[in-house]
Amino acid sequence: MTTLMADPMLAEAWTLSGSVALRPEPFGALAYHFGNRKLTFLKKQQLVDAVNALGDSKTVADALTRAGIPEAQWPAYVKALRGLATSDMILERKPS
Amino acid sequence: LIEEVSIDGM
Numbered sequence: 001m002t003t004l005m006a007d008p009m010l011a012e013a014w015t016l017s018g019s020v021a022l023r024p025e026p027f028g029a030l031a032y033h034f035g036n037r038k039l040t041f042l043k044k045q046q047l048v049d050a051v052n053a054l055g056d057s058k059t060v061a062d063a064l065t066r067a068g069i070p071e072a073q074w075p076a077y078v079k080a081l082r083g084l085a086t087s088d089m090i091l092e093r094k095p096s
Numbered sequence: 097l098i099e100e101v102s103i104d105g106m
């Protein structure tokens with residue numbers, strides 16, 4: 001079995017910001033940050049599942065696994081999570 | 097997988 005742990009973010013612990021509201025949509029979800037007033041569409045339900053799993057997961061890799069995302073697709077999802085991190089939608093937290 | 101939208105212009 002091959003493990004793609006190339007991106008350090010996969011081993012980090014993150015969580016959805018307390019300033020963000022996620023509204024379910026047919027295409028995935030709409031995320032609104034009340035602090036910086038940024039609006040972001042999450043265009044895949046699996047990404048929404050992963051974001052929701054972040055807070056209860058020890059690592060990002062754990063959250064992606066729980067969301068049922070194949071390892072081959074992790075790089076694309078990590079890229080999306082980094083985009084969410086850039087706009088403070090998700091925040092790094094201390095490992096539990 | 098994500099699309100950022102600017103709402104300030106509204």
